[in-house]
Amino acid sequence: MTPQERIAELTERLNYYNFQYYQNSISEIDDFLFDKLLAELTGLETQYPQYRAPDSPTQRVGGTVSKEFAQVYHRFPMLSLGNTYSEEDLVEFDNRVRKGLDGAEFEYVCELKFDGVALSMTYENGILTQGATRGDGTRGDDITNNIRTIRTVPLSVPARLNPPVLFEVRGEGFLPLTEFERINAAREDIGEALLANPRNAASGMFKKQDSAAVAKNRLDCYVYSFLSDQLIFQTHEESLTALQQWGFNVSPTWQKCADIQAVMAYIGEWESKRFTLPLGTDGIVLKVNRYDQQDQLGFTAKSPRWAIAFKYKAQAASTTLNAINYQVGRTGAVTPVAMLTPVLLAGTTVKRASLHNANEIERLGVQLHDTVFVEKGGEIIPKITGVDLTKRTGQTVPIIYPTHCPACGTELIRTEGEANVYCPNEPGCPPQRQARFEHFIQRRAMNIESLGEGKIQLLLERGLVHTPADLYDLTYEQLLGIEKVFMDEETGKKRVVSFREKTVENILTAIGKSKAQPFSNVLFAIGIRYVGNTTAERLVDYFGTVDALMDASQETLANVPDVGPRIAESAANWFADPDNRTYIERLRAAGLQLAGERKTIEAVSESLAGKTFLYTGSFQNYSREQLETEIVANGGKLLSGVTKKLNYLIVGENAGPSKVSKAETLGVQMIGENEFTAMLTV
Ligand code: IVH
Numbered sequence: 001m002t003p004q005e006r007i008a009e010l011t012e013r014l015n016y017y018n019f020q021y022y023q024n025s026i027s028e029i030d031d032f033l034f035d036k037l038l039a040e041l042t043g044l045e046t047q048y049p050q051y052r053a054p055d056s057p058t059q060r061v062g063g064t065v066s067k068e069f070a071q072v073y074h075r076f077p078m079l080s081l082g083n084t085y086s087e088e089d090l091v092e093f094d095n096r097v098r099k100g101l102d103g104a105e106f107e108y109v110c111e112l113k114f115d116g117v118a119l120s121m122t123y124e125n126g127i128l129t130q131g132a133t134r135g136d137g138t139r140g141d142d143i144t145n146n147i148r149t150i151r152t153v154p155l156s157v158p159a160r161l162n163p164p165v166l167f168e169v170r171g172e173g174f175l176p177l178t179e180f181e182r183i184n185a186a187r188e189d190i191g192e193a194l195l196a197n198p199r200n201a202a203s204g205m206f207k208k209q210d211s212a213a214v215a216k217n218r219l220d221c222y223v224y225s226f227l228s229d230q231l232i233f234q235t236h237e238e239s240l241t242a243l244q245q246w247g248f249n250v251s252p253t254w255q256k257c258a259d260i261q262a263v264m265a266y267i268g269e270w271e272s273k274r275f276t277l278p279l280g281t282d283g284i285v286l287k288v289n290r291y292d293q294q295d296q297l298g299f300t301a302k303s304p305r306w307a308i309a310f311k312y313k314a315q316a317a318s319t320t321l322n323a324i325n326y327q328v329g330r331t332g333a334v335t336p337v338a339m340l341t342p343v344l345l346a347g348t349t350v351k352r353a354s355l356h357n358a359n360e361i362e363r364l365g366v367q368l369h370d371t372v373f374v375e376k377g378g379e380i381i382p383k384i385t386g387v388d389l390t391k392r393t394g395q396t397v398p399i400i401y402p403t404h405c406p407a408c409g410t411e412l413i414r415t416e417g418e419a420n421v422y423c424p425n426e427p428g429c430p431p432q433r434q435a436r437f438e439h440f441i442q443r444r445a446m447n448i449e450s451l452g453e454g455k456i457q458l459l460l461e462r463g464l465v466h467t468p469a470d471l472y473d474l475t476y477e478q479l480l481g482i483e484k485v486f487m488d489e490e491t492g493k494k495r496v497v498s499f500r501e502k503t504v505e506n507i508l509t510a511i512g513k514s515k516a517q518p519f520s521n522v523l524f525a526i527g528i529r530y531v532g533n534t535t536a537e538r539l540v541d542y543f544g545t546v547d548a549l550m551d552a553s554q555e556t557l558a559n560v561p562d563v564g565p566r567i568a569e570s571a572a573n574w575f576a577d578p579d580n581r582t583y584i585e586r587l588r589a590a591g592l593q594l595a596g597e598r599k600t601i602e603a604v605s606e607s608l609a610g611k612t613f614l615y616t617g618s619f620q621n622y623s624r625e626q627l628e629t630e631i632v633a634n635g636g637k638l639l640s641g642v643t644k645k646l647n648y649l650i651v652g653e654n655a656g657p658s659k660v661s662k663a664e665t666l667g668v669q670m671i672g673e674n675e676f677t678a679m680l681t682v
Contacts, residue, residue: 003044003047003048003051004048004051006040006044007041007044007045007048007051007052007053007056008051008053010037010040010041010044011041011053011056011057013037014034014037014038014041014057015057017029017034027197027199027200030314030385031083031282031311031314032085032311032313032314035083035085035311038057038058041056041057041058042058045058058302069141069142069143069207069209070141070142071135071139071140071141071142072130072132072139072140072141072142073138073139074120074132074137074138074139074140075122075168075227076168076227077137077138078118078120078134078135078137078140078170079137079299079302079303079304080137080302080303081113081285081303081304081307081308081309082300082302082303082307082308082309083283083308083309083310083311084308084309084310084311085310085311085313087264089310090260090263090264090286090308090310091260093286093308094259094260094263096305097288097297097305097306100296100297100305101293101296101297104293106288106289106290106293107256107257107258107259107288107289107290108256108257108259108260108262108263108286108287108288108289109235109236109237109240109254109255109256109257109286109287109289110254110255110256110257110263110266110267110284110285110286110287111224111251111253111254111284111285111286111287112251112253112254112270112274112277112281112283112284112285113281113282113283113284113285113309113310113311114172114174114222114224114251114279114280114281115172115174115198115199115279115280115281115282116172116173116174116175116198116199116202116221116222116279116280117133117134117172117173117174117199117202117203117206118133118134118170118171118172118173119131119132119133119134119143119147119170119171119172119173119206119221120132120133120134120140120168120169120170121147121153121168121169121170121171121223122166122167122168123156123157123163123166123167123168123169124165124166125165126156126157126158126159126163126664127155127156127651127655127660128144128147128148128153128154128155128156129144130142130144131143131144131146131147131148131153132144133206133207141207143206143207145211145214145620145653146205146206146208146211146214147173147206147221148211148620148653148672148674149211149214149215149219149620149674150173150219150220150221150674151218151220151672151674151675151678152220152221152248152249153221153248153249154246154247154248155651155670155671155672156651156660156664156670157246157247158664158667158670159661159664159665160664160667161245161246162232163246164228164229164230164232165230166228166229166230167226167227167228167230168226168227168228169223169225169226169227169243169248170223170224170225170226170227171221171222171223171224171225171248171249172221172222172224173202173206173219173220173221174198174199174202174219174220174221174222174279174280175198175201175202175205175217175218175219175220175279176198176218176220176278176279177198177278177279177280178278179217179218180195180197180198180201183195183201183217186532186533188329189330189439189532190331190527190529190530190531190532191329191330191331191333191420191529191530192530192532193419193420194356197280198279198280199280202219205217205219206219211620212620212621215620215621215673215674215677216534220249220278220279221249222249222250222251222279223243223248223249223250224240224250224251224285225239226239226240226242226243231291233291234290234291234292235289235290235291236287236288236289236290236291236294237256237289240254251277253270253277256289257286263284263286266284267284267310267312270284271312272346274312275346275376282311282312282314283309283310283311283312284309284310285307285308285309285310286307286308286310287306287307288306288307293306294306314375314376314385315345315346315375315376316345316373316374316375316385317343317344317345317350317373317374318343318371318372318373318374318388318391319340319341319342319343319350319371319372319374320340320341320369320370320371320372321338321339321340321366321367321368321369321370321371321372321384322339322340322341322368322369323339323368324336324337324338324339324355324361324368324399325337325339325352326402326406327431328405328406328407328423328429328431328432328435329431329432329435330432330435330436330438330439330527331422331432331527331529332422332423332424332425332426332429332432333420333421333422334402334405334406334412334420334421334422334423335354335355335356335357335420336355336356336357336358336360336361336401337352337353337354337355338352338353338354338355338372338384339351339352340352340353340372340374343374345374345375345376345382346376350374350376350382351490352381353372353374353381353382353383353384354381354382354383355383355384356419357419357420357421358401358419358421359419361399361401364384364386364387365387366384366387366399367387367392367396367397367398367399368396368397368398368399369393369395369396369397370387370388370391370392370396371387371388371391371392372384372386372387372388373385373386373387373388401421405423405425405429407423407429407430407431407432408423408425408428408429408430410423410424410425410428410429411424412424427467427579430460433460433466434453434456434457434460436467436468436527437451437456437460437465437468438453438456439525439527440468440471440525440526440527441456441468442525444521444524444533445517445521445522445524445525446468446514446517446521446522446525447510447513447514447517447521448471448507448510448511448514449510450503450506450507450510451471451507451510451511454484454486454495454497455497455499455507457486457497458482458483458484458497458499459474461484462482464478464479467583467586468525468526469583469586469587469590471511472511472515472586472587472590472591472592473590474507474508474511476504476505476508479499479504479507479508480499480500480501480504481498481499481500482498482499483496483497483498483499484496484497484498485497514592515590515591515592515593516593517592517593518540518593518596519540519545519546519593519594519595519596520533520536520537520539520540520596521536521593522587522592522593522594523536523539523540523546523549524536526580526583526584526587528570528571528574529570529574530566530567530570531567531570531571534562535562535563535567538560538562538563539557539560539563539571540596541596542559542560543560543596544595544596545594545595545596546584546588546594546595547594549571549575550575550581550584552572552575553572554568554569554572555568557571557572603633603634603635604633604634605633605634605635605680606634606635607634607635607679607680607681608631608634608635608636608679608680609634609635609636610635611636611637611647611648612636612637612638612639612645612646612647612648613631613636613637613638613639613646613647613648613649613650613676614638614639614641614642614646614648614649614650614659615627615649615650615651615652616649616650616651616652616655616656616659616660617651617652617653617654617655617656618652618653618654619650619652619653619673620653620673621673621674621677622673627650627673627676630676630680634680642659642662642663642666642668643666644666646663646666646668647668647669648668648669648670648671648676649663649668649669649670649671650670650671650672650673650676651670651671651672652672652673
C-alpha cells in the first residue's frame with residue numbers, strides 16, 4: 001500500500017469511528033488502538049502533507065455537530081489533550097515544558113481523566129445562562145436545559161463570592177456507576193435492552209430533547225477548568241479551590257505535584273485507587289499550575305502545550321472460556337453469561353463476564369475453550385473484548401445458541417429486530433416464575449420484601465403458590481415450619497430457609513399491608529414487559545381504573561404521555577390474554593388497589609415544614625400550579641416576594657432578574673427545580 005492509500009484509508013476509518021462515537025455514542029474501537037492509528041496518520045501526514053485530506057481527523061478536535069439542538073459558538077475553543085501511554089513520553093513532555101519556560105521553576109496539578117462527556121457552562125452576572133456540549137470544538141449543542149438538571153451544577157454563584165461578570169466552567173458530565181447499575185437493573189427487570197456503558201449512557205442522556213426525562217437520571221459533573229477574560233486567579237490550583245467554594249463539584253482527587261517524579265507517584269497511586277471512584281477514569285491529566293506559564297507555553301492547533309493526558313492501559317487479563325450459562329430472565333429473555341477460569345483483574349477475581357446477546361458472540365467470533373481477553377472498563381461487570389486467536393487450538397468448539405429454553409425446554413423465539421431471544425413459556429418456565437415473584441414483591445411494587453428469593457423458591461417447590469395472586473390465600477398454618485437447606489453452587493455453603501413463627505407473622509403482615517399499595521404499584525408489579533414505574537404512573541393518571549385500561553385499544557394506549565407504540569402493543573397484548581384477565585380478577589378479589597389515586601392538595605409530607613419558598617421563571621418538571629401544590633402539600637409556605645423571611649428562591653428558566661438580584665443582596669439561597677425535588681424526597 002502506498003502512503004497516499006494508507007492516509008486515505010486511515011482518514012476514512014478514523015472519521016467513521018469518530019462519527020460513531022460522537023453521533024451515535026458507539027465506541028467501536030478501544031482508545032489505545034484509536035490513538036495508535038491517529039498517531040500513524042499524523043506521522044504520515046507530516047511526511048506527506050500533500051496527501052492530507054481536508055476532513056482529516058487530525059485537523060479537528062472532535063465530532064461533527066448534531067442537528068437537533070440549537071448550535072452555540074464556544075467563546076474559547078474546546079480543545080482536546082495530547083495522549084501518552086508511557087513514562088518516557090511524560091519525561092519528554094516535562095522537558096518540553098521546561099524548555100518552553102526557559103528553565104524557570106514550575107509546578108503541575110494532576111487530576112484524574114474522567115470518562116464522560118465534556119460540558120461547558122457559561123455564567124453571566126452570576127447566573128448559569130448557557131450549557132453546551134463540545135461538538136466540533138468550535139460549536140456545540142445548546143443543552144442548557146439538560147445541564148440544569150445536574151444537581152451539582154449551581155444555577156447561580158452569589159455576588160458576595162465575587163465571581164467575574166462573565167465566566168465559563170468546563171467539566172465532565174457523567175452518570176455515576178451506581179446509577180448506571182440501578183438503571184440497567186430496572187431496564188432488565190422490564191425487558192428493556194441494557195445500556196452498554198456509563199459513558200454512552202451519559203452521552204445519550206445529555207442529547208435527549210426532553211429535559212424532564214433527563215432530570216430523572218442523576219447525572220453529575222466534575223468540573224476541571226475555569227475560563228474568563230477577567231484574570232482573577234494566578235493558578236489552576238486557585239481556580240479549583242474557588243470553584244469548589246462557589247458550589248461546583250470538584251473531585252477531591254486532584255493534587256499539586258512539584259515535579260515529574262511526584263506526577264509519576266500520583267499515577268502509581270491512582271492506578272488501582274481509581275476503581276473506588278463513582279465513575280470510570282481512563283488516565284490522569286497533568287497541567288502546568290501557573291496561568292502565566294500556561295500562556296507562555298500556548299497551544300498547538302489541537303491541544304494545549306501546558307497539559308497532557310497519561311492513559312492507563314486498560315486493565316485486561318486473558319483466561320479461558322469454559323462454558324456459557326444461559327440465564328432466563330423474568331420476561332423470558334435468554335442471555336448468555338461467560339463462565340471463565342478465575343483470573344485476577346484490577347484487584348478482584350473474575351469468574352464470569354457478560355456477553356449481552358447472540359450478536360455479541362457472533363461479533364467476537366468466540367468459541368468454547370478459547371483464550372479470551374477480559375477487560376474492566378467503566379462498568380462493574382467485566383466484559384470479553386476479544387479472542388486470542390494465537391492461542392486457539394484444535395480443541396475449541398463453536399458456540400451454538402440454544403434453540404430451546406435451557407430451563408424448561410420450550411422452543412425459543414426471536415423477534416425481528418430484537419437482539420434478545422425469548423422463552424415464550426411464561427406461566428410454566430421455572431426461572432421466569434421465580435423472577436415474576438421477585439419482581440412482584442420488590443419495594444417499588446408490592447413491598448413484600450420479607451419474602452426473599454429462597455422463600456419464594458421454597459413456596460413454589462412446595463406448590464403453595466403458582467402465581468403472585470396465590471400469595472393472598474396463604475395461611476399461617478400452611479407456612480409455619482416449612483424449611484429447606486439450599487446449597488450455594490459457587491461457594492458450596494449451606495443456607496437454611498425456614499418459616500418460623502416470627503417470620504410467618506412478618507410475611508403475612510407484609511402481604512396484608514401490600515393490599516394498600518397504590519394502583520400504579522400494582523400495575524408495575526404485574527410485570528407487563530416494558531412497563532416500568534413511570535409508565536405505570538402515566539397509565540394510572542390517564543385511565544384511572546384497571547377496567548378502563550383493560551378495555552383500551554392499542555391506539556388509545558399509544559396516546560398516553562410517555563407511552564410509545566412498543567409499550568402500547570405490549571400492554572394491549574397482555575390485557576388481551578384471558579389468563580391475565582383472570583389474574584387481574586383474582587387480585588381484585590384479594591382486595592388490591594385497582595383504581596387510581598388522583599392527586600389532591602392533601603398533605604403528603606412534612607419535608608418542607610417551617611420553610612418558605614418563592615419561585616421565578618418557568619420549569620421543566622413543574623407547571624407553576626404544580627410547584628405551588630408541591631410546596632403546600634409538603635408543609636412548606638409560599639411567599640409573594642423576596643424578603644428576609646424567604647428561605648429559598650426556586651430559579652427556573654428566564655428567571656426575573658430583579659428577584660434574583662434582590663435574593664443575592666439579601667443572601668437568600670437560590671436553588672434549581674431538581675434541588676427542590678430532592679428536598680421533597682428527604
Ligand atoms: S482539561 C484543553 N481535565 O478529556 C483541554 N479534561 O482530551 C482541557 N477530560 O474534552 C481539558 N478529565 O472531556 C481536562 N481532569 C480533566 C479531564 C478532562 C477528562 C476530558 C475532557 C476533554 C478531554 C480532552
